[in-house]
Amino acid sequence: MRVRPRQLLCLLALMVSLLALAAPATPASADPVLVNVKPAVVPALQKWQGRTGSFELHRHSRIVFAGAHRDRLRDQLATLPDEIEQVTGRKPALSPRSPQSGDIVLSIDPTLPEAVDSARFKEEGYTFTVTGENVRITAPTAKGVYYGTRTLLQILLLDDGRDSVPVGTAVDWPNYKVRGFTLDVGRRFFTAAFIRDYIRLMGWFKLNEFQIHLNDNGFKGDRPWSEAQAGFRLKTDNAALSGLASKDGAYDRRDWDSFEDTAAANGVTLVPEFDAPAHSLAFIRFKPSLGLNNGDSDHLDLSKPETTAFMKSVFDEFTPWFRGPDVHFGADEYRSDKPRYKTYFNDMAAHIRTLGKHPRAWGSLSLMASSTEGYDRDVTLNSWNNSWYGPQAAKKDGYSFINTNDALLYIVPFASYYHGHGLDGKYLYDNWEPNVFPGGQSVAPKDSQLLGAMSSVWNDLTKSSYTELDVHKLVEPTFGSSRRRCGAAPTRGSRTANSCRPCASSAWVRD
Known part of the structure; x- marks a missing residue:
């Protein structure tokens, strides 16, 4: 089912207003080698370990469904290329091939180590790992991967160029069912x-x-x-x-x-x-x-x-x-x-x-x-x-x-x-x-x-x-x-x- 552009633009306008309020102020003279602060997303991330640098989305970036459960992700995230295009102006292709530099990599791993709240993490949690080469979203379930993509879209939405994600690692899960x-x-x-x-x-x-x-x-x-x-x-x-x-x-x-x-x-x-x-x-x-x-x-x-x-x-x-x-x-x-x-x-x-x-x-x-x-x-x-x-x-x-x-x-x-x-x-x-x-x-x-x-x-x-x-x-x-x-x-x-x-x-x- 495709998301109609009018609907998604309405959602994006709402997201901009909320995330703009959430974004921490950056000093004008900020040192570029400072460790990345926790990205401003709604709701806020449970855990974040910032590093330096950023991942840059470019015109050859793809969405790669990796691992043994890729078909479940294809059903859950069929609209993700359209959503990324609405946010960034770039529409990444879907690919079953091996990840390359610049790709967004999504995978289900039921054996993923559990976070603090194990029951909630197992059902809806995810890890969000960003390097200079890739964004990797991994979760025990397809729903968890989906929530990780919401975090990605929100980060891109708030970026000045709509193409950059700070390097670091997040582990996220809800506190209540x-x-x-x-x-x-x-x-x-x-x-x-x-x-x-x-x-x-x-x-x-x-x-x-x-x-x-x-x-x-x-x-x-x-x-x-x-x-x-x-x-x-x-x-x-x-x-x-x-x-x-x-x-x-x-x-x-x-x-x-x-x-x-x-x-x-x-x-x-x-x-x-x-x-x-x-x-x-x-x-x-x-x-x-x-x-x-x-x-x-x-x-x-x-x-x-x-x-x-x-x-x-x-x-x-x-x-x-x-x-x-x-x-x-x-x-x-x-x-x-x-x-x-x-x-x-x-x-x-x-x-x-x-x-x-x-x-x-x-x-x-x-x-x-x-x-x-x-x-x-x-x-x-x-x-x-x-x-x-x-x-x-x-x-x-x-x-x-x-x-x-x-x-x-x-x-x-x-x-x-x-x-x-x-x-x-x-x-x-x-x-x-x-x-x-x-x-x-x-x-x-x-x-x-x-x-x-x-x-x-x-x-x-x-x-x-x-x-x-x-x-x-x-x-x-x-x-x-x-x-x-x-x-x-x-x-x-x-x-x-x-x-x-x-x-x-x-x-x-x-x-």
Whole structure:
């Protein structure tokens, strides 16, 4: 799949703005024999051993896929020549031949010595070795090699001539497994092109999970539920679900396959979400008998066996589309029938496993259960609100969880709550890490049950007029960098914490 020039130029403009802030100032009289300082990339490199000199990309430079696993790299990095051309103006050829001077050499080596954090290095880490002759990116996996090429592109992008890489050696890996972003498309449709562009943008910043919230509805307020917006965003040819997809926009199988293809090429895993038994007006409109109050509700009626059967049929229909290991079944903010909620939670978790996927859900157990005894523990939870189910409760009950805290990481575009004009970048830079939660709920750094973090966009204001580009403008200032991820830690006076523009959605954090 080729990257469209317009899309990549947009990404490059964003990268220039972030990396320019990250770049350390070079004294006018700098001694040319000084050891090279750590290159400014987003996120910052874990380890760097600088040497002297530079590698120069020239018109005969090639990209060489070396080693026994070269075919896997060809699939992962088919667009790399185009990306280098967009950055440098030079389009290197792909070559299976032996490396020569001036080549970029990419290889997979599953036996590569492990870095400090062995599990994360094995899955997504890489080594980045630069001599005057070559740039060599080696990793245990194709994804790790891909992340190394993002580092290369960023370094070239910031170089004055777009052709020079400082000599030295880097070893790099993420600190957390999940470095993600959630987008609510249920209440506001985003075009398929926008979704693909955002997957590419995530890859540039080594973010690796994109949770797509595929159904939801507006608030009732002082109007009847019949007037509230509701959306379900997948469209199938199955006659049994004809009419479930929203008429104002939905993704068919071809669209979803394009998302999966783009994700695979950019180191991103999709996490699809169907949210029930609350936020379920789209399902109730399709089958009013499934709703509480004779369908006048956005809550499903869990007293009816056909309700759970219907939700299982939705997962049955669409889960074969999904290539990632996890599927999210929602389960947040249900305010009725606590005993049956527990049964529903357990039934859906078990059903998703029968479909070959690992279940995820929003943490809600503190308000939905006087005791969490008997709840399925083999579910990954988004800890989104301390009252509904905070990290300390999830940790005590033995759940793996993701920091998606609403007070810190939610954006509701143009609302008077939940960071309606974007996340608080200065606060996050000064105070935040993935283990940080408000209200005294923080856990230890790299807690074994904490998988990472996600920021989220929720389109609550269904009556407001704004575009997908407007949403991007709210997200972008804190999307690409995180605490201590803008090169070396800034010194006050030379580069402010606010200018570094941290990102709550990433957990590739540097200490």
